[in-house]
Amino acid sequence: MVGFIDSSLYPQSQAVANSYVKRGYNVFVTETLALLSHIYPKSVRLARVIGKKVGxxxxxxxxxxxxxxxxxxxxxxxxxxxxxxxxxxxxxxTGKKPSRITGLDPAGPCFRSLPAKYKLDSSDAVRVDVVHTNIDGFGMAEPLGHVDFYVNGGEFQPGDITFIPCLIICSHLKSVIYWWQALEHPTKFIGVKCDSVQDARLARCYNNTETNYLGPKTNFSTPGIFYLSTTNVFPYFRGKAGLVPENEIYTSFIRKINDEDNFVV
Known part of the structure; x- marks a missing residue:
């Protein structure tokens, strides 16, 4: 399902769909650009109608x-x-739930204060996993799934140009790219479990030993909040190197931004 001002024909949608096809799935990609190109609050109101139609x-x-x-x-x-x-x-x-729902940086504006029945929630599928990449911008800090990955702290992502972070839209959309590459490399994006969202935001999780994979290999018998570190170079995964603290300047800069809770616009 594409998002706000998004299309099934855009490259990122096609890339994710193709990765699922390669894994043997039959894939439907919804086309809602005409409906979700209104001003954002109107698109939010239309979301429930669209969801019912998809249902x-x-x-x-x-x-x-x-x-x-x-x-x-x-x-x-x-x-x-x-x-x-x-x-x-x-x-x-039907009394039946989907096997899995994956939320890619679920929208935060107009949803943060809503009860669970009006937004993505862990009760919506047998397994729900969430990728957080812009929690204080277009995304949401609240854990919504059985397994929640806070990538690079979940707030801002490193840019492909060293030392320059993605800004708000870039970080939000990085969730799709990470998921696409996790489908292509199922055991390469490894997160370490955190005790809280704030610990994930500040990468204070390396004292824990529990880990989990982002992607098809996610272990839902190990639920919780996970900090996931990436590089700033495609295809972004760090593998087991992501299970130890990084010393790179750009990740330190990202962490400083998250710690101060500032927006870089």
């Missing part, structure tokens, strides 16, 4: 033989909440 489509698929046990939903930003609405409708009609 109705999923009900029809189950009537044609699709098992909810084989159904996985992925949504970026506003699309993450739309997938939650779709799942809620599916459950209301």
């Amino acid at each position: 109705e489509f999923l009900v029809k698929l189950t009537e044609q033989g699709l098992s909810a046990d084989n159904l996985e939903l992925v949504g970026l930003s506003l699309g993450a909440h739309i997938m939650a609405y779709a799942s809620k409708h599916l459950y209301a009609v």
Whole structure:
């Protein structure tokens, strides 16, 4: 499910879809650009309508033989909440939940103060995982899944040009790129468990030993909050090197920004 002012035809949507196809999935990518190109508050109001329509489509698929046990939903930003609405409708009609929902930096504006029934929540699927990349901007700091990854602290991401971080939109959209590469490299994006979101924000988690993979290999029997470190060079994964504190200047800069809770605009 694409997000606000997003299209199924955009390169990032096609890249993620192709990665799923290579893994043997049948893939549907929703096209909602015409509906989600209004001013943001109006698009938020339309999200519930779109989610119900997607849910109705999923009900029809189950009537044609699709098992909810084989159904996985992925949504970026506003699309993450739309997938939650779709799942809620599916459950209301069939009593079945999707096997998995993955939220890619679920939208924060207009959602942060809402109760669980109006946004993505861990109850919306058998397994819910979330990638946080811009928690105080377009994303959301609150853990929403069974497993929540806070990439590089979850607030700002390192830019591809050394020492220059992604700004708000860039960091928000990096969630898609990380997920795409996690599909391509299922055991290379490794997070370390944290005791709190604040610890994840400040990368104060390296005293813990529990780890988890971002992507198809995520272990949902090890739920919780995870700090995930990346490089600033495509394809971004650090592998096991990400399980020890980094000394790179750019990650120190990112951490300083997160610690001061400043926006760089």
